[in-house]
Amino acid sequence: EDEFIGAVKDKVSKGKLVQLGVFWDFGQHANDTEQAKFIETVTSIIDKYGFNGIDLNEFGFPTLDDGDDDFEQPQTTAVVNYIQTLRTIKAKYGDDFGLSFTIRSTSFQLSSDTYGYHFNGAYLPVIHALRDELSTLCLHHFDGTDDVLDWNGAKVSQDSSDYWVAMVDRPLSGFIVAGKSLPPFPASKVAVGVAPWNPSSQDSFRVNLENGLKCVMTGQACAAIRTQKGPFPAPRNILWLQESLYTTKIYGQRARTGPLPVVIDFAFTDMIYSVFDRSHMIAGYVSSLPRIFA
DSSP, X not given: OHHHHHHHHHHHHTTOOBEEEEEEOGGGOSSHHHHHHHHHHHHHHHXXXXXXXEEEEESXXXXXXXXXXXXXXXXXXXXXXXXXXXXXXXXXXXXTSEEEEXXXXXXXXXXXXXXXXXXXXXXXXXXXXTTTTOSEEEEEEOSTTOOOBOTTSOBOOSSSTHXXXXXXXXXXXXXXXXXXXXXXXXXXXXXXXXXXXXXXXXXXXXXXXXXXXHHHHHSOSOOSOOOSSOOOSOOSEEEEOEEOSSXXXXXXXXXXXXXXXXXXXXXXXXXXXXXXXXXXXXXXXXXXXXXXXX
């Protein structure tokens, strides 16, 4: 543990953003007691290990209350409390404290109408309210069940470069949420999280990924889908995580060709340095909040 604390301190001293990774169902923020418990637990870990940021990973979210249809004026208690909680943590550590979200694209894909927003959109008022404080919004392709839609509402094949264009288009271009326009997020804050679901076809997977991101960044190599705005030459970065089904090992890989930003190594990056080493999960993720609270 002392060695790890020393490593964090060394990275921070070199200007790295060393973030505590937290898996948390923020539907549990429905009362003041849970809110205070979250703040106390998170800040105690941050203080102990010396982290200078926090990365909130999707681990569940609430259904919005009936009548809560405006992402600019959320009414669902858990949402309002979560926004205040993160602002409280951010305020304690100052402007240089990193605040990142790593979430699936579901909120962006399935929240255009009121019905979809109620059941899928709880993250949108949170990240919208915190967009100025936000360091990184990482849309993560967790597995092969993640559907993305084109602008006509049709599913896009995951075995295509169009998939990656459609996945990031809404946060980059903006879109309608329950009848109201959600402004786009700056490309400099948007990252793509990649977890290949079929290791036997990684070459074709990589080609589709590279062509899709080349389309987003340059407007070239596009197939059937282009971004509504852009191109966006400077997205935040790409996370390439390949997690074994049988171990907790996580490997970093790097892109081979093309005008893409570097595919980062999750353990050694200026963007996100979460509680991982090259071979196993440690500290924050092992002590994730649901387990601390259990």
